Amino acid sequence: MQRALEPELMDDPEQALVYARADFEEENQGFVSRFLESYPDLKDVHVLDLGCGPADIPIRLARALPECRVTGVDGSAPMIALGREAVRAAGLTDRITLRCERFQDMVLAEKADAVISNSLLHHVPNALQFWYALRQLAKPGAVVLVMDLLRPGSPEEAQALVDRYAAAEPAILRRDFYNSLLAAFTDDEVAAQLTEMNLSRLLIDVPDDRHWVVGGRLP
Numbered sequence: 001m002q003r004a005l006e007p008e009l010m011d012d013p014e015q016a017l018v019y020a021r022a023d024f025e026e027e028n029q030g031f032v033s034r035f036l037e038s039y040p041d042l043k044d045v046h047v048l049d050l051g052c053g054p055a056d057i058p059i060r061l062a063r064a065l066p067e068c069r070v071t072g073v074d075g076s077a078p079m080i081a082l083g084r085e086a087v088r089a090a091g092l093t094d095r096i097t098l099r100c101e102r103f104q105d106m107v108l109a110e111k112a113d114a115v116i117s118n119s120l121l122h123h124v125p126n127a128l129q130f131w132y133a134l135r136q137l138a139k140p141g142a143v144v145l146v147m148d149l150l151r152p153g154s155p156e157e158a159q160a161l162v163d164r165y166a167a168a169e170p171a172i173l174r175r176d177f178y179n180s181l182l183a184a185f186t187d188d189e190v191a192a193q194l195t196e197m198n199l200s201r202l203l204i205d206v207p208d209d210r211h212w213v214v215g216g217r218l219p
């Protein structure tokens with residue numbers, strides 16, 4: 001099945017609110033646990049989260065690593081507003097900074113020691129822009145953890161995944177999940193992107209029926 005693009009930013013206020021209220025505990029905590037297990041020595045580090053959405057992952061990470069600082073970037077104003085509210089409620093404004101801009105336009109005064117990103121790449125028309133920015137915004141040797149959806153083989157398979165994992169979710173979320181599966185990359189496509197960007201020392205894993213994960217250290 002060919003990739004079918006979906007809108008880059010999630011900047012419809014209702015869409016952002018439904019996403020922020022959804023329960024991504026298992027996926028987001030799994031992502032943070034994988035980061036902590038992969039890089040157990042990281043402590044006083046600056047972590048950059050590309051496409052941070054409502055900041056659930058920055059908050060989980062800041063709680064787990066009490067000395068780290070997190071910069072989250074998202075191009076959607078409603079997502080960043082929800083993220084700022086959540087960061088304030090969590091009492092983490094001193095360690096989490098959220099910026100409303102597209103990652104393609106981002107310049108960091110202090111490059112990151114670690115770059116993370118969950119569920120962003122499928123929104124991006126040109127994936128190479130993502131890997132380029134990731135490299136530009138990170139220090140040499142920085143650690144990386146990127147996870148996203150895996151494009152299934154057909155619309156029917158995509159619908160079956162929505163029915164299996166999101167049957168009880170609101171209609172907007174089910175629609176977005178379906179469209180996101182159609183917009184996602186396959187693990188072979190991601191491997192080709194890494195090779196093209198000279199990032200093939202990063203490793204790709206397919207942990208389940210709907211995700212791929214890329215991790216490792218930058219050159």
Ligand SMILES: C[S@@+](CC[C@H](N)C(=O)[O-])C[C@H]1O[C@@H](n2cnc3c(N)ncnc32)[C@H](O)[C@@H]1O
Nearest residue numbers: 008009010051052053074075076102103118123
């Ligand atoms: C599916 S959400 C994932 C949010 C968060 N990472 C999570 O795991 O909960 C994808 C987010 O990426 C943002 N996004 C898409 N393209 C972007 C870009 N070029 N620059 C910054 N953010 C972008 C969207 O606005 C949206 O909030």
